[in-house]
Amino acid sequence: xxxxxxxxxxxxxxxxxxxxxxxxxxxxxxxxxxxxxxxxxxxxxxxxxxxxxxxxxxxxxxxxxxxxxxxxxxxxxxxxxxxxxxxxxxxxxxxxxxxxxxxxxxxxxxxxxxxxxxxxxxxxxxxxxxxxxxxxxxxxxxxxxxxxxxxxxxxxxxxxxxxxxxxxxxxxxxxxxxxxxxxxxxxxxxxxxxxxxxxxxxxxxxxxxxxxxxxxxxxxxxxxxxxxxxxxxxxxxxxxxxxxxxxxxxxxxxxxxxxxxxxxxxxxxxxxxxxxxxxxxxxxxxxxxxxxxxxxxxxxxxxxxxxxxxxxxxxxxxxxxxxxxxxxxxxxxxxxxxxxxxxxxxxxxxxxxxxxxxxxxxxxxxxxxxxxxxxx
Numbered sequence: 622x623x624x625x626x627x628x629x630x631x632x633x634x635x636x637x638x639x640x641x642x643x644x645x646x647x648x649x650x651x652x653x654x655x656x657x658x659x660x661x662x663x664x665x666x667x668x669x670x671x672x673x674x675x676x677x678x679x680x681x682x683x684x685x686x687x688x689x690x691x692x693x694x695x696x697x698x699x700x701x702x703x704x705x706x707x708x709x710x711x712x713x714x715x716x717x718x719x720x721x722x723x724x725x726x727x728x729x730x731x732x733x734x735x736x737x738x739x740x741x742x743x744x745x746x747x748x749x750x751x752x753x754x755x756x757x758x759x760x761x762x763x764x765x766x767x768x769x770x771x772x773x774x775x776x777x778x779x780x781x782x783x784x785x786x787x788x789x790x791x792x793x794x795x796x797x798x799x800x801x802x803x804x805x806x807x808x809x810x811x812x813x814x815x816x817x818x819x820x821x822x823x824x825x826x827x828x829x830x831x832x833x834x835x836x837x838x839x840x841x842x843x844x845x846x847x848x849x850x851x852x853x854x855x856x857x858x859x860x861x862x863x864x865x866x867x868x869x870x871x872x873x874x875x876x877x878x879x880x881x882x883x884x885x886x887x888x889x890x891x892x893x894x895x896x897x898x899x900x901x902x903x904x905x906x907x908x909x910x911x912x913x914x915x916x917x918x919x920x921x922x923x924x925x926x927x928x929x930x931x932x933x934x935x936x937x938x939x940x941x942x943x944x945x946x947x948x949x950x951x952x953x954x955x956x957x958x959x960x961x962x963x964x965x966x967x968x969x970x971x972x973x974x975x976x977x978x979x980x981x982x983x984x985x986x987x988x989x990x991x992x993x994x995x996x997x
Contacts, residue, residue, distance in 0.1 A: 622884050622972055625645065626641045626884050626997070630884070630970070634968075635993065635995060638888070638906075638992055639885070639995060640884070640885050640979055640994045640995065641883065641884050641885075641886060641997065642672070642675075642879075642883040642995065642996045642997065644882070646882035647878055650878045650881070650882065651665075651682055654837070654874060658856075658872065661833070661870040661872045664686055664708055664710070664832075665679050665874065665878060666687045666689075666710075666873045666875030667687060667688050667697060667875075668689045668875060668977070668980070669878070669977060670883070670975055670978075671693055671980060672996060675879060681701075685708070687710040687875075688709055688710060688711075689710060690718065691715075691721050694725065705727075708727075708730070710794075713737070714737070716740050720744040723744060727745075728745075729751070730749070732783075733771045734771065734779075735779060735782065738788070742788055745788075747788065747789065748789065749791040750788050750789065750791065751790075751792040751793060751830060752776045752783075752794070753769055753795065754770055754810075754814050756770070756797060756810040756814070757797075758801075759806060760798070760803025760805070760806050761799060762802065763798060763800050764798040764799075765798050765799060770795065773817050777817060780821055780826055781821075781824065790821075791830050792828050792829060792832060792868065793814050793818065793831055794831070794833075794871075795832070796836060797834060800836070800839070800876060801836035804850055804853075804854035807833065807858060811831075811858040811859060811862055812858060815831075815862035815863065818863075829869055830868055830869040830871060831868050831869070831870055832872075832873065833872050834872070835873040835875050837876065838877060840881065841924055841973055842923040875976060875977075879975040880975050880976040881972070881975065883975025884970050884971065884972055884973075884974060884975075885908060885914075885970065885971040886968060886970055887906045887907055887908045887969050887971060888967070888968055889907075890906060890943050891903075892904050892905075892963055892964055900937055901937045901939055903938070903939050904938045904940050905940075905942070906940065906943065909941060910950075911944050911949055911983045912942060912943075912982050912989060912992060913974075913991075914974075916978075916981070920952055923955055924974060925971070925973065926969055926970070927970040928970075929968065929969075930960035930962040930967070934960065935961060936961050937956070938952075940952045944989065946986075
């Protein structure tokens with residue numbers, strides 16, 4: 622938690638649950654990524670946090686943007702981004718959304734199927750397109766490999782088709798999974814996709830871009846490699862694959878830019894030892910999976926939780942949200958321990974919640990209003 626956030630929480634005691642976000646910290650994370658990977662153009666993954674103050678700051682910093690929907694594209698344009706700095710990176714797009722993006726001047730589109738390619742040829746004629754390759758997501762806390770991407774063999778066919786449809790087959794992309802903690806995953810993916818670069822070049826398709834996707838992690842409860850470790854691994858893998866003939870390199874970070882810039886303030890609704898013979902207490906917060914903490918599904922993302930009683934004796938807990946839904950359980954198996962003094966009405970803080978929280982929040986499940994947001 623940054624000093625700005627701590628000061629805001631202490632001085633304003635905002636109603637909970639809420640997110641308090643330090644935009645300066647997001648800027649510092651962006652600049653650190655630029656320093657670590659100067660060969661790459663940053664296309665911020667808007668889905669991580671599409672708030673206007675975040676987009677406006679990144680526009681001023683010269684960022685490009687990876688958008689998943691026409692709504693995200695229009696949010697970027699409203700924040701001052703130029704259309705040519707936006708990539709429509711979702712491989713699953715409505716025809717109408719493609720047409721609207723094209724009308725705005727967006728010229729760069731992802732695909733991973735012949736059917737999507739046909740839509741692009743019809744509704745974004747002449748656009749630059751890149752094919753997403755399926756790669757292993759080992760080491761990712763939030764894998765993305767089953768829903769997206771195609772095989773290397775199929776990608777070759779599709780890129781040749783793209784040229785025949787009047788599109789500009791500009792490059793290839795992959796994604797090693799969100800909250801990726803293994804540098805080796807990038808190395809393996811780069812080696813795999815680079816071979817297709819050579820194959821397509823020999824077939825007359827002059828690719829000029831490799832998109833490494835996102836996945837760079839934020840520190841939650843456990844330590845993760847720093848951005849320098851990923852940069853070293855990526856740089857070495859690119860040198861092995863391309864030597865001095867390096868294509869344009871694109872990265873799509875989201876979580877590592879905004880994750881640790883945000884803190885969720887929450888109130889303890891109830892602490893209950895439901896079974897006197899069981900030492901595990903149940904702690905119910907006023908935010909849960911339906912309030913924005915969807916990435917606790919499968920206990921994948923493990924947020925650090927701070928309480929006013931830290932430093933005192935602790936005991937095992939299960940942690941859940943406030944709704945009348947049995948799925949609204951955050952942690953049962955991840956060995957969370959919280960102070961024995963924790964009680965109803967205490968305010969707690971969930972750290973590194975700047976990414977994938979506000980937009981995951983339901984509109985009004987059980988009548989609970991969406992998470993309030995404070996950008997400072």
